[in-house]
Amino acid sequence: MSERKRIYLCLAHMSDAGLEQKYIQEAFDTNWVVPLGPNINGFEKDLEDFVNNREPSTTNLEPLAKRVVALSSGTAAVHLALIACGVQPGDEVCVQSFTFCASANPIAYLGATPVFIDSEQDTWNMDPDLLEEAIKDRIAKTGKKPKAIIPVSLYGMPYRIDRIMEIADKYGISVIEDSAEGLGTRYNGQSLGTFGKYGVLSFNGNKMITTSGGGALVCPDADAWKKIMWLATQARESYPYYQHETIGYNYRMSNICAGIGRGQMTVVNDHINHHKHVQKMYEELLADVKGITVHSQPILNSNHSVGNPEVASNFKSHPSVGEPEGSSNFKSHPLGGDLEGASGAFDSNYWLCTITLDPDLKIKGQENAYKTVVTGAVGGAAGVIHVADSATTDCQPNDNVEALRVFMDAAAVEARPVWKPMHKQPVYKDAPAYVNGVSESIFKVGMCLPAGPYVSDEDVKYIVETIKSAIVG
Numbered sequence: 034m035s036e037r038k039r040i041y042l043c044l045a046h047m048s049d050a051g052l053e054q055k056y057i058q059e060a061f062d063t064n065w066v067v068p069l070g071p072n073i074n075g076f077e078k079d080l081e082d083f084v085n086n087r088e089p090s091t092t093n094l095e096p097l098a099k100r101v102v103a104l105s106s107g108t109a110a111v112h113l114a115l116i117a118c119g120v121q122p123g124d125e126v127c128v129q130s131f132t133f134c135a136s137a138n139p140i141a142y143l144g145a146t147p148v149f150i151d152s153e154q155d156t157w158n159m160d161p162d163l164l165e166e167a168i169k170d171r172i173a174k175t176g177k178k179p180k181a182i183i184p185v186s187l188y189g190m191p192y193r194i195d196r197i198m199e200i201a202d203k204y205g206i207s208v209i210e211d212s213a214e215g216l217g218t219r220y221n222g223q224s225l226g227t228f229g230k231y232g233v234l235s236f237n238g239n240k241m242i243t244t245s246g247g248g249a250l251v252c253p254d255a256d257a258w259k260k261i262m263w264l265a266t267q268a269r270e271s272y273p274y275y276q277h278e279t280i281g282y283n284y285r286m287s288n289i290c291a292g293i294g295r296g297q298m299t300v301v302n303d304h305i306n307h308h309k310h311v312q313k314m315y316e317e318l319l320a321d322v323k324g325i326t327v328h329s330q331p332i333l334n335s336n337h338s339v340g341n342p343e344v345a346s347n348f349k350s351h352p353s354v355g356e357p358e359g360s361s362n363f364k365s366h367p368l369g370g371d372l373e374g375a376s377g378a379f380d381s382n383y384w385l386c387t388i389t390l391d392p393d394l395k396i397k398g399q400e401n402a403y404k405t406v407v408t409g410a411v412g413g414a415a416g417v418i419h420v421a422d423s424a425t426t427d428c429q430p431n432d433n434v435e436a437l438r439v440f441m442d443a444a445a446v447e448a449r450p451v452w453k454p455m456h457k458q459p460v461y462k463d464a465p466a467y468v469n470g471v472s473e474s475i476f477k478v479g480m481c482l483p484a485g486p487y488v489s490d491e492d493v494k495y496i497v498e499t500i501k502s503a504i505v506g
Contacts (some may be wrong), residue, residue: 328387328388
């Protein structure tokens with residue numbers, strides 16, 4: 034067992050390394066080792082072609098005219114999008130609670146307040162009905178509407194962007210799509226990140242493609258592109274000397290990193306297809322494993338509802354806003370909007386494949402869960418140096434989820450819990466939150482499984498057999 038290669042959750046890099054090295058070598062040979070140059074220009078053009086439906090596609094959509102700015106990270110993209118939308122100290126921004134902290138932290142950078150919106154059970158993404166409820170309540174309480182809305186493509190799953198845009202347009206609020214995990218994901222054939230005013234992409238080492246680190250912002254037009262480009266390059270004015278009249282940022286992507294991105298773009302569709310293939314294998318191989326449910330994109334069923342009935346059975350009716358936290362066993366209220374044709378609307382890239390564990394499922398070693406304080410990095414979290422005071426918190430995955438993570442780790446398989454909802458993070462304990470219990474319930478039972486380009490069919494079979502061997506009884 035110890036000699037087996039370790040199977041990582043998602044390592045993006047698998048492409049024509051020779052092509053990437055060619056672009057990188059050209060950057061050195063021509064001395065373009067700064068945050069501008071031919072590789073950045075080429076990478077941005079490739080991204081524009083991709084998100085604007087200019088590449089071979091099965092859709093009949095007309096190409097869009099979005100512009101893309103390559104940046105140092107997806108977090109930088111969120112930050113610049115918020116600035117471009119006019120977010121200032123004292124403003125509020127509605128953001129999905131079920132997400133990584135990078136979706137919310139830039140709001141705090143600006144002295145604004147995140148207003149966390151819980152999820153619908155089917156996509157695990159922002160609940161449109163709860164979003165509108167929150168907007169109405171914030172207007173009633175503060176006298177002004179939120180400045181922006183940030184839905185998140187959790188693990189690559191499309192959010193209900195049709196309903197979210199309908200609500201945003203109704204109240205005149207800008208939408209910033211956090212599709213950092215959703216490169217290649219489409220809704221009704223259109224790329225995520227192109228519906229709202231701005232769209233965020235990420236090329237971190239574990240994303241669908243990588244530039245080793247980096248991100249991009251999808252802009253609505255040339256004027257917005259110019260503003261973002263200006264802000265990302267320290268907001269320098271057009272004088273023969275350095276003149277600055279606005280605070281800018283050093284957020285431009287390196288020409289070296291962009292060279293990697295150009296090589297990665299040649300295999301982006303292969304990566305997406307591979308992730309979908311791995312998802313299908315998990316669905317098939319775990320279908321008969323009692324107590325394990327693979328989360329899949331919504332499909333229309335005979336009752337004209339979407340989602341996973343096994344997970345749905347763990348929830349109760351949607352409470353009113355302000356119901357005390359700790360209410361257990363929620364069931365998300367029905368999705369808003371017309372669900373006809375839902376199966377065709379959702380086209381997830383399945384960046385990560387996720388499962389849920391029945392609370393009654395018993396896992397080997399479960400009795401030892403959360404007995405030891407973690408002292409190092411977990412799940413690839415490089416840079417984790419702050420040792421926790423306790424092995425437990427007031428909101429954590431069930432013991433069987435932690436036991437399965439530990440069991441998989443010992444078998445050389447990286448797995449990890451799903452994101453902890455932002456409204457349960459201590460740093461945001463005072464932020465407004467509109468919750469229905471969905472994200473907290475999923476956090477208790479959810480787990481991410483490896484899905485990257487290096488995960489072979491044999492690896493998937495091994496992972497499934499490892500899960501089966503971990504189950505008691």
